[in-house]
Amino acid sequence: xxxxxxxxxxxxxxxxxxxxxxIQRRGFMAAGAxxxxxxxxxxxxxxxxxxxxxxxTGDAALPETQVPPGELDDYYAFLSGGHSGxxxxxxxxxxxxxxxxxxxxxxxxxxxxHDDESKAMLEEAGDYHWGxxxxxxxxxxxxxxxxxxxxxxxxxxxRMARINLKYFETDxxxxxxxxxxxxxxxxxxxxxxxxxxxxxxxxxxxxxxQDVDNPDAYESVLTAIDPETMNVxxxxxxxxxxxxxxxxxxxxxFFTTCYNSETGLTDSEMAEADTDYVMAFDTLxxxxxxxxxxxxxxxxxxxxxGRQNSEHNDGDPIVHYLDVPKNPHGISVTPDGQxxxxxxxxxxxxxxxxxxxxxxxxxxxxAIVAQPTVGQGPLHTAYxxxxxxxxxxxxxSQVAKWDIEAAIDVWPDDEPDDYEDSExxxxxIDVHYxxxxxxxxxxxxxxxxxxxxxxxxxLSQDRFLPVGPVFPENDQLIYIGDDEAGMQLVKDxxxxxxxxxxxxxxADKLDPAQVYDPDDLELDHISxxxxxxxxxxxxxxxxxxYSMRNNFGYRDITVQEGDEVTFHVTNIEETxxxxxxxxxxxxxxxxxxxxxxxxxxxxxxxxxxxxxxxxAFFCSALHLEMRSRLLVEPAE
Ligand code: K7E
Ligand code: CUA
Ligand code: CA
Numbered sequence: 001x002x003x004x005x006x007x008x009x010x011x012x013x014x015x016x017x018x019x020x021x022x023i024q025r026r027g028f029m030a031a032g033a034x035x036x037x038x039x040x041x042x043x044x045x046x047x048x049x050x051x052x053x054x055x056x057t058g059d060a061a062l063p064e065t066q067v068p069p070g071e072l073d074d075y076y077a078f079l080s081g082g083h084s085g086x087x088x089x090x091x092x093x094x095x096x097x098x099x100x101x102x103x104x105x106x107x108x109x110x111x112x113x114h115d116d117e118s119k120a121m122l123e124e125a126g127d128y129h130w131g132x133x134x135x136x137x138x139x140x141x142x143x144x145x146x147x148x149x150x151x152x153x154x155x156x157x158x159r160m161a162r163i164n165l166k167y168f169e170t171d172x173x174x175x176x177x178x179x180x181x182x183x184x185x186x187x188x189x190x191x192x193x194x195x196x197x198x199x200x201x202x203x204x205x206x207x208x209x210q211d212v213d214n215p216d217a218y219e220s221v222l223t224a225i226d227p228e229t230m231n232v233x234x235x236x237x238x239x240x241x242x243x244x245x246x247x248x249x250x251x252x253x254f255f256t257t258c259y260n261s262e263t264g265l266t267d268s269e270m271a272e273a274d275t276d277y278v279m280a281f282d283t284l285x286x287x288x289x290x291x292x293x294x295x296x297x298x299x300x301x302x303x304x305x306g307r308q309n310s311e312h313n314d315g316d317p318i319v320h321y322l323d324v325p326k327n328p329h330g331i332s333v334t335p336d337g338q339x340x341x342x343x344x345x346x347x348x349x350x351x352x353x354x355x356x357x358x359x360x361x362x363x364x365x366x367a368i369v370a371q372p373t374v375g376q377g378p379l380h381t382a383y384x385x386x387x388x389x390x391x392x393x394x395x396x397s398q399v400a401k402w403d404i405e406a407a408i409d410v411w412p413d414d415e416p417d418d419y420e421d422s423e424x425x426x427x428x429i430d431v432h433y434x435x436x437x438x439x440x441x442x443x444x445x446x447x448x449x450x451x452x453x454x455x456x457x458x459l460s461q462d463r464f465l466p467v468g469p470v471f472p473e474n475d476q477l478i479y480i481g482d483d484e485a486g487m488q489l490v491k492d493x494x495x496x497x498x499x500x501x502x503x504x505x506x507a508d509k510l511d512p513a514q515v516y517d518p519d520d521l522e523l524d525h526i527s528x529x530x531x532x533x534x535x536x537x538x539x540x541x542x543x544x545x546y547s548m549r550n551n552f553g554y555r556d557i558t559v560q561e562g563d564e565v566t567f568h569v570t571n572i573e574e575t576x577x578x579x580x581x582x583x584x585x586x587x588x589x590x591x592x593x594x595x596x597x598x599x600x601x602x603x604x605x606x607x608x609x610x611x612x613x614x615x616a617f618f619c620s621a622l623h624l625e626m627r628s629r630l631l632v633e634p635a636e
Contacts (some may be wrong), residue, residue, distance in 0.1 A: 026308050041522050045398055060477050063451065066492045067094035075441055076505045077454060078150055078507070079475070080106075080133040082498035087136050087152055087163060090587070092452055095477055095493040103161045103170045104131020104154050111581065111592030112170070115599045116566075117522070125159055125173035134500040135185040135244075137403035138165075139192040139227065140374030141336075143249050143446035145509045147226065151195050153185035156547065158223055160185060160590075172230040176223050179235070180206050184245030184256060187227065188283060189445075193250070194233070196258050197223040198245040202263060205237065206298055207427040215263050221303065222256065222281060234290045235298075236306040238319060240277055244330050245381075248355055249337030249446055254281040257342055259327035260593040271327055271346060278331060278342045278351065280320040280358055280367075281306070289318065305565070320364040324351045334389075335446050339369070339404065343378035343391055350381060350391055352407060372407040373419045374400040380501075383442040384450035384480055388426065390487075392435035394453065399438060399455060399478065401427040401487060427486040431476055433459040437501040440480065443502060451481040456499050464494050469502045473498050514576040516596040523598040526570040529553070541605075542566045547580040547593050548573055550622035552613060557628065561608045561635040567591070570598040584630060590616055607635035 007379050055085060063622040067073055073091030076098075081088055085105030089098045106129065113122050122128075131154035139149040141334050149201075150163040157178045164171040178263035184198030202218035204211035211217035220242045221235040240261035249265060258277040264270035274555055286304055289295065295302040305312060308317035325347035333340045333355075334368050340353045347373045358369035377395030384390070391400045419425055435457045441449040460474035463527045472494035479488045518525040526532060526546050532553045535542040541563045545553035548571070559565055571593035582599075583590040586607065613628040620626075 011062060021366060027062060050517075061491060062488060063093070063481065065093045065477065065479075067091065067096070072410055073507060075449075075452070075507055076510060077439075077502050078136040078138065078505070079495070079499040079502040080136050080152060081496070082134065082500055083130065083132045084496065084498075085131040087150065088495075088499065089168070090475075090493075093477060093491070095475065095491050099168060101163055101168055101170065102127065102298060102603055103133060103152055103163065104159065104173075108590045109592070111137060111599060114589065115591040115601050117600065118170070119427060123172075123541040125175045126157055126470075128157045130156065131159065132163075134183060136163075136501060136503050137444065138503045139185050140189055140445060141191055145442070145445060145505045146192075147211065147505075147510045149192075150503070151185055151187060151227070153182045153197060155181055155183050155200065157183045158197075158199070158334055158369075160195060160223075160230070162195075162221050162230055165510055167516070168512055174230045174232065176225075176232060177301055179221050179223055180205070180207065182223070183243055185595065186245045186247050188251060188254060188276065189247045189249050190335065190376055192227055193251075195225040195227050196245055196247070196254055196281065197225060198242045199223065199620075200241055200243055202241050202260065203539065218263060219307075220252070220258075222306075222449065224283075224286075232248055232301050234286070234295065234302045234304060236281065236286055236319065238279060238303045239321070240279075243328075244281070246332045246340065246444075248340070249335075250355075252282060252284050253340075253355055254356070255273070255279065255333065255340045255342075256281070257324070257328040257331045257332050259329065259345070270346070275323040275325050276327055276397075278322045278324045278328065278340070278353060279523075280340070280353070282316075282318050282320075285312075285318045311527070314474070315557045317364075320358055321369075322351075322353060322364045322368060324368075325349060329378075330392075332381050332383070332444075334404065335383050335385050335443070335448050341381045341389060341404075343381055344379060345379060345394075346379065348373050348376055350378055350389070350402075350407075352411075364492065370404075370407040370411040371400055372411070372424050374402055374425065379435070380437045382438050382443045382453060383441075383448055384440055384453075385448035386450055386483070388483075390438055390440065390453055390480065392431075392438045394434050394436065394458075396428075397435065397457075398428050398430055399434045399435065399487060400425055400482070403430075426483075426509070429478065429489060431455050431457055431463055431478075431489070432474055432492070434455055434486070437499075439502045439504055441504040442506060449506065451479065452504065453478040453480045453487070454502055454504060456495070456502065457497070463492055469512070470497070472496060475617075487619040514595075515574060516594055516598075518570075518596055518598070521598050523568065523600055525596075525598055526553075526568070526572075528572055540564045540566070542568060544568045544569045546572045547582065547615065547626075549580075549620040550615075550626040552582065552615075552626070552628045555628055556631065556634060558631040559605045561605060561631050563605045564602065565605050566600060566602040568598070569593060569601045571595055577615040578619055580619055580626070583614050584611055584618045585614075586611065592617075605630075605632045608632045617625065 075092035102112040177315035179199040179203030183200035188194040240258040261276040348516035477491040
């Protein structure tokens with residue numbers, strides 16, 4: 001959230017200051033409601049909306065949300081970890097955290113950033129020690145999840161990573177040139193043939209020291225990345241900045257919001273104009289221009305000019321600029337591919353854009369077909385596949401459910417106030433508190449399931465036992481499967497800071513391996529005593545060995561101070577869930593070895609002494625005894 005305290009608020013700033021007041025008021029009320037209901041609802045924390053409407057009676061049948069011990073969830077949810085740099089995997093509807101996948105962070109329990117390969121990947125991708133993940137998107141084929149990859153941005157350092165969903169592991173990171181603040185992330189649909197990185201921070205391009213204090217020269221770019229190679233294919237420079245993005249379903253359109261059309265430097269400058277943009281990128285035309293060589297090459301990347309006065313925007317534009325109020329934030333395309341809906345953030349409306357009209361109109365604003373008033377601080381919108389949109393209201397601490405076709409029917413005749421009384425707004429529910437993203441099950445595909453809505457609230461306030469001044473966030477699960485009963489809040493889950501977006505995938509669409517296939521790994525597989533080996537050559541020692549319950553292949557390994565030592569180790573277990581690691585005290589080493597996995601770590605033996613090489617996974621009753629000696633003999 002923006003800090004507005006160190007500069008005088010400008011006109012129109014009161015909206016931004018509202019959240020704090022709202023939080024306290026709602027915090028008080030909801031706490032009261034919770035106490036009253038606690039006794040009557042066993043097994044789940046259901047806080048029903050008592051204030052804003054009469055729909056949520058709590059009497060309607062809810063599907064089972066408690067997944068009993070030993071049973072499995074219906075869905076995987078992939079949540080970004082924000083500035084902890086990882087991706088979390090939850091089961092839905094239990095909200096159990098199943099795994100964390102390190103991406104831009106170092107994680108010793110998974111050996112990530114500790115073994116030679118993942119360490120080299122992180123070093124080559126800029127050698128940063130953190131990232132800021134926001135938008136996990138799952139690859140699709142024909143507008144449906146195909147279980148291959150997840151993609152995730154790093155807003156902090158302008159990167160995009162790929163997670164291999166066979167192993168739930170990061171397998172590639174692209175460090176994007178010419179772009180700072182890679183925020184939105186989304187693949188072109190239907191077939192994930194491009195991954196887009198959406199550049200939020202405007203900077204001089206190239207950002208090499210020229211024009212550092214010349215805001216007129218600051219620009220944002222949209223980056224197209226090849227999902228197979230994870231190399232940048234091309235970029236488009238635009239006017240204004242870029243925030244969130246989403247793809248049409250037809251292999252052509254890509255949409256982004258822009259909140260800083262002013263190219264302002266301060267919060268009040270960025271909020272000066274009443275409207276900013278939604279940009280609609282015609283990716284097919286852009287590809288043609290790249291093919292035809294119609295670009296400028298900057299840092300070896302073809303950069304196409306998509307600014308408003310570009311010749312490519314005469315006639316049949318490559319980028320349509322639609323005027324949308326005000327500092328819009330989220331944008332998402334409806335499952336049927338007909339509409340892109342932008343959430344107004346500093347304006348209480350959502351803007352509905354009809355994709356089919358973008359070609360035919362002289363003024364792109366004529367493709368706007370509705371602008372319903374949904375509430376204060378609309379940030380993101382999700383879908384149930386039954387024609388409803390669900391918009392998070394950051395300032396109101398609510399979710400609004402509204403009818404997309406009804407909003408189109410009444411627009412533009414109705415006054416904004418009329419929406420509350422019309423068929424447009426169907427339901428509102430209190431959430432706790434200040435929601436950012438919300439995601440419905442399979443909402444980013446052409447065929448959402450329409451049962452669960454996950455609402456990622458920025459503040460948890462009074463919902464959990466206090467744990468000091470750093471509060472967890474509050475991820476709430478809302479049942480949306482019963483239109484009669486309305487939205488029903490069924491679960492609170494504290495979340496380590498701080499998730500932004502998520503994707504919810506039906507469990508049967510993923511098929512993760514439970515043991516490594518050695519053919520998928522680049523390192524040679526070592527099968528046991530027959531091919532273990534210690535190779536010594538010119539101050540290098542390579543120990544090619546294995547792990548199994550309860551030893552490491554060699555009992556003792558002697559090296560000389562100053563040797564460069566490599567452990568190349570295969571876990572030869574074939575049983576799922578039998579993990580080992582190879583940890584060396586005081587050498588800062590711990591590599592993880594899952595069944596049939598081979599991993600490698602290299603270090604300089606610069607500290608003479610005895611070191612007990614041990615296994616850090618509790619793998620058997622003799623786990624503590626699973627040790628080897630590393631003897632580092634002092635140099636003469
Ligand atoms: Cu937090 Cu999509 Cu990065 Cu909105 S973004 S909340
Ligand atoms: Cu292997 Cu503990
Ligand atoms: Ca603005």
